[in-house]
Amino acid sequence: MVQPIAPSRLGVGAELSLEHVSISFRGVHALRDVSFEVRPGSVTALIGPNGAGKTTLFNCISGLYRSGGTIRLDGRDISTTRSAARARLGVARTFQTPALVAGWSVLANVVVGDCARGAAGPFASFLQPGRENRQARQAHEQAADLLETFGLAHLSETPVDGLPHAQRRRVEIVRALLPSPRLLLLDEPAAGLGNEESFPLFDRLLRWAEGRDMTVLLVEHSMDLVMKVAGHVVVLDAGGVIADGAAEEVRQDPAVIKAYLGE
């Protein structure tokens, strides 16, 4: 029995707009002239077959790759902004294969997300110990709350090393949520999960986000999940956008069916 996802309404998150984003690797065009908008407070899905360029686009948006074209966050051109500075502007992401610090506990891995709240100088904890301690305590409390929400509280002191993939992924989601991002990029958060697991996960996520100012861009292969949570869908194929519209329309689009759904 699959649990339904409660409808929720996000606050006004960031608006993301991509204009002619392109990138190539040794002559291979991974993204060509990608343009689309992600409306503030929306949940938008980015779908496409393997190798379409979805993860590459995430790398461009989060600043790990420098691409051609223009990337705007709330109208502001962030194309040349460094990755860490984009994080501080409210861009948070997860990785397709979860990237956690081995040897650290679940809690420590979540708390590191607090770096996005502002550059921490090496001497801050010596010069302003009170302030740093307060911030650390706050981050730990928020992390504990989030871990509770996502059903990980019992693991908070466990080293992440031995955790199963699905849980590692969940830890990453919690880390991304910690600084209350304005734009959340999720790279296949439900990979390897059945609907009976992925639906409750999104139910939790969207309930948590209810009323918060957050926009979600989601890369996901499960069409059940996409249709359930995303109002808007963008389809990439071979580095180019082949469809962009309301979820239902895109589902009916013959080009999409040919490239992706029909495989």
Next chain:
Amino acid sequence: MSAVAAGVQRSRWPVRLAWVVGMVLVALLAFVITDYELFRLSRMACIGIAVLSLDLLTGRAGLISAGQGALFGLGAYTTVLLVYHEIAPYPVAIVLGSVLCFLVGLVLGLPALRLGGLNLGLVTLGAALVFPELLKKYSDLTGGVFGIGISPPQAPLDLALTSAQWLYLVSVAGLLIAMAFYTRLVNSRFGRGLEALRTNENMAASVGVDLARSKLLAFGISSAMAGFGGGLYLLLIGHVTPDTFLLTLSLSMLFAAVVGGLRSRLGVLLGAAFVVFVPDFSAAFGERGPQLIYAIALLLTVYLLPRGIVPSLAALGRRLLGRRAPRTPEPWDEIEPGAAVAPEQSPVVDRLGKG
């Protein structure tokens, strides 16, 4: 609450207590053993500071430096020159030496923005090779091959301490300050960011860790610490020559950090003890004795205790006690399959270099 969680929380304060008691005993040693033994322990403390500084850089930030001995030497030479020319009393001179090392460290860190691993090791190796040559070249300032010296500082306030006892207490206090600084730093947001950066640069950048800034500061701070250790070392030995800070010193510091075990303060002490005491024990093997012992110890550690002596034994202990031992990847480990992109393919590296 899980057993692991409870274990972690319970084990914290006895560890602290053990450190405090241990340190008090260490201080009391000053009144028990001979001045010569005190001198050797003091050297160990100063070298320990340098090894700790290297552990910060290599163990935490994953940046390898084969030139830490040069910064140690720069701290020592700055201190001796300032005191010799009566520009500053020795405590001030040591601080100024550390500040200078911080600045030089920032410059030495620049290649780290482009290079990693072996290449960075080679660049820093260059610094270790050049330093003694520079000292010889600018002999008007440095005294050339004959070096330069000052008389050993005496205990202040008419304390009834020999110079060796006083310097021993100063060195141990210096080591404690360095340890406290290190501990606070690695547990700060900045320190956590460094470790994130070591594990996965892309992940670190995406959670807001400024890679270039963090790496440079790691180099600067580590160099300042090494310079601090060098300044104290100068007080101990009184006289320095270019031969005091040869490449072998830098390499033995790296050796000490790795063999003792990265990210382990106890490992740092063990490594420093190796550097100081091995040459004495191994004199029996002839002139090449120390090198031979180092080489053998290094090989044995790599084969038998790949994470260094202290962490490997700690892991073994935990396994015997039935607790899970987390494994932390070393900087030279292959990048986790979890990383989205291999760093050498990542344009982020190019960009940082140019920016």
